Amino acid sequence: xxxxxxxxxDDYLHGIQAMASTESGDLSAFVLxxxxxxxxxxxxxxxxxxxxxxxPRYYVKIGNEARVEGGPIELERRLRRATxxxxxDVPLRPNRVHPLSRRDNDNNVGINAPxxxxxxxxxxxxxxxxxxxxxxxxxxDYRMLFPADGVDGIKRFYLDTLIAxxxxxxxxxxxxxxxxxxxxxxxxxxxGKQAACLRVVGDRNxxxxxxxxxxxxxxxxNSIGMGAMGFVGSSMVVDCHIEVGYTHTGGMPMSVHCFxxxxRRATxxLHPDGRIEYRTDPEWFTPYLRRDTVEWQSPAAxxxxxx
Amino acid sequence: xxxxxxxxxEVRLTTPVRHEDLRRLELGDVVYLDGLxxxxxxxxxxxxxxxxxxxxxxxxxxxxxxxxxxPAASRNADGTFNxxxxxxxxxxxxxxxxxxxxxxxxxKVIVGKGGMSEQDYRDTFVPAGAVYLTTVGYGTGAxxxxxxxxxxxxxxxxxxxxxxxxxxxxxxxxxxxxxxxxLDGNSLFxxxxxxxxxxxxxxxxxxxxxxxxxxxETDDRRDELIG
Numbered sequence: 001x002x003x004x005x006x007x008x009x010d011d012y013l014h015g016i017q018a019m020a021s022t023e024s025g026d027l028s029a030f031v032l033x034x035x036x037x038x039x040x041x042x043x044x045x046x047x048x049x050x051x052x053x054x055x056p057r058y059y060v061k062i063g064n065e066a067r068v069e070g071g072p073i074e075l076e077r078r079l080r081r082a083t084x085x086x087x088x089d090v091p092l093r094p095n096r097v098h099p100l101s102r103r104d105n106d107n108n109v110g111i112n113a114p115x116x117x118x119x120x121x122x123x124x125x126x127x128x129x130x131x132x133x134x135x136x137x138x139x140x141d142y143r144m145l146f147p148a149d150g151v152d153g154i155k156r157f158y159l160d161t162l163i164a165x166x167x168x169x170x171x172x173x174x175x176x177x178x179x180x181x182x183x184x185x186x187x188x189x190x191x192g193k194q195a196a197c198l199r200v201v202g203d204r205n206x207x208x209x210x211x212x213x214x215x216x217x218x219x220x221x222n223s224i225g226m227g228a229m230g231f232v233g234s235s236m237v238v239d240c241h242i243e244v245g246y247t248h249t250g251g252m253p254m255s256v257h258c259f260x261x262x263x264r265r266a267t268x269x270l271h272p273d274g275r276i277e278y279r280t281d282p283e284w285f286t287p288y289l290r291r292d293t294v295e296w297q298s299p300a301a302x303x304x305x306x307x
Numbered sequence: 308x309x310x311x312x313x314x315x316x317e318v319r320l321t322t323p324v325r326h327e328d329l330r331r332l333e334l335g336d337v338v339y340l341d342g343l344x345x346x347x348x349x350x351x352x353x354x355x356x357x358x359x360x361x362x363x364x365x366x367x368x369x370x371x372x373x374x375x376x377x378p379a380a381s382r383n384a385d386g387t388f389n390x391x392x393x394x395x396x397x398x399x400x401x402x403x404x405x406x407x408x409x410x411x412x413x414x415k416v417i418v419g420k421g422g423m424s425e426q427d428y429r430d431t432f433v434p435a436g437a438v439y440l441t442t443v444g445y446g447t448g449a450x451x452x453x454x455x456x457x458x459x460x461x462x463x464x465x466x467x468x469x470x471x472x473x474x475x476x477x478x479x480x481x482x483x484x485x486x487x488x489x490l491d492g493n494s495l496f497x498x499x500x501x502x503x504x505x506x507x508x509x510x511x512x513x514x515x516x517x518x519x520x521x522x523x524e525t526d527d528r529r530d531e532l533i534g
């Protein structure tokens with residue numbers, strides 16, 4: 001969690017450096033330069049890049065051959081303890097409160113907090129733990145669109161969301177914009193958030209049609225005329241990622257999520273021999289996760305079959 | 308706003324900030340603060356203005372800068388505090404509290420995120436002789452954290468918690484902040500929004516509206532929550 005909170009991922013850093021060099025709006029360019037300086041300061045001082053811890057959460061990917069000592073209960077216990085410890089030690093802001101009583105345990109742990117989402121990976125004996133601190137108030141919206149709305153509907157809702165939250169910089173742009181398309185309402189939200197938080201700048205969806213739409217929407221977002229903090233400029237979208245799920249035949253639900261100027265994510269791979277490898281690309285969306293068929297065959301088995 | 312060279316004008320202000328210093332501020336100036344500032348957001352406002360509890364310290368004698376913030380901080384075993392980063396929270400949510408707060412606290416500078424509406428500036432800030440400075444980014448948590456020299460107090464932390472307590476910070480070169488409103492009630496954000504709004508119709512050209520409108524939906528940009 002400390003790594004995620006302090007060190008801006010390289011892919012995002014390079015994306016913002018590129019934008020800072022082309023931004024023509026004076027105020028927007030000033031903001032981008034200040035952010036670059038801020039990330040330097042965070043690393044040099046070992047202090048969080050942003051005081052708003054957002055709503056810290058975990059994405060856990062478990063290899064099919066991995067065995068967790070103490071089972072899933074122990075895993076969740078460790079993640080809750082780690083959250084409380086990092087909140088005190090880094091320190092991170094204790095953001096999480098009860099929605100009605102506003103009770104704050106001062107450790108970012110509580111009922112349903114932090115969230116832990118799971119996925120699985122064939123032919124693997126490791127466990128990947130990714131931590132993400134994404135802001136929790138602005139920059140996200142959901143809408144039920146219909147097949148007749150088509151790509152026009154997608155573009156309109158995308159613009160609606162970016163314009164509404166981009167003004168005054170409430171979305172903390174330039175952002176990695178994640179879009180969830182399809183699924184049920186809840187999976188549509190989950191997919192969009194994962195698309196924003198778990199794919200790196202420059203990555204494209206393997207489906208060429210979706211990849212082309214990602215390019216188109218990125219350009220569209222940067223043509224709004226709005227830059228950092230909503231000032232006149234062109235720096236709105238560092239990248240756009242779309243993830244899809246099969247949906248109701250009559251609908252096309254869509255969600256939009258902005259992963260902010262303090263895009264905080266870090267991944268640790270835990271090996272059975274105790275080794276831990278750190279990286280900033282969660283590698284969350286694997287072919288297995290995007291599988292489209294009833295059966296799944298491991299890459300080794302399928303390549304054997306096609307040979 | 309910006310000078311022709313594209314460089315922004317830089318200003319240092321010492322707290323309590325004097326009226327004549329505020330008079331010189333122009334929209335888009337980059338400000339750094341020295342002196343004392345305190346945090347106050349919904350829980351502090353509610354306690355003082357709704358529940359009628361006296362502020363824990365004589366604010367008028369202390370400083371006139373109110374920061375809409377909660378720090379990333381923790382308490383050490385010896386009772387001192389470790390402050391890592393500080394960033395602001397969105398201020399428009401506190402609109403209903405501010406008229407009375409400016410009166411009770413004597414605050415002349417509000418530091419926060421995203422500013423208030425131009426209406427709020429004209430109705431509330433201008434009569435009180437107050438301006439709004441916005442944090443940058445958002446947020447430059449590490450840079451602002453560097454500007455905090457010492458935590459002087461964390462009032463009400465035991466019952467309001469770290470995020471909502473009233474923190475009093477001694478600061479040095481605390482920034483960067485941008486002048487969002489001046490003493491005449493002009494808003495840098497709204498000035499920019501007016502320019503951005505001119506180009507919005509072009510973006511939607513040729514895109515057919517969705518088949519099912521949402522409750523409360525409007526295509527009129529003037530009907531948005533904040534302009």
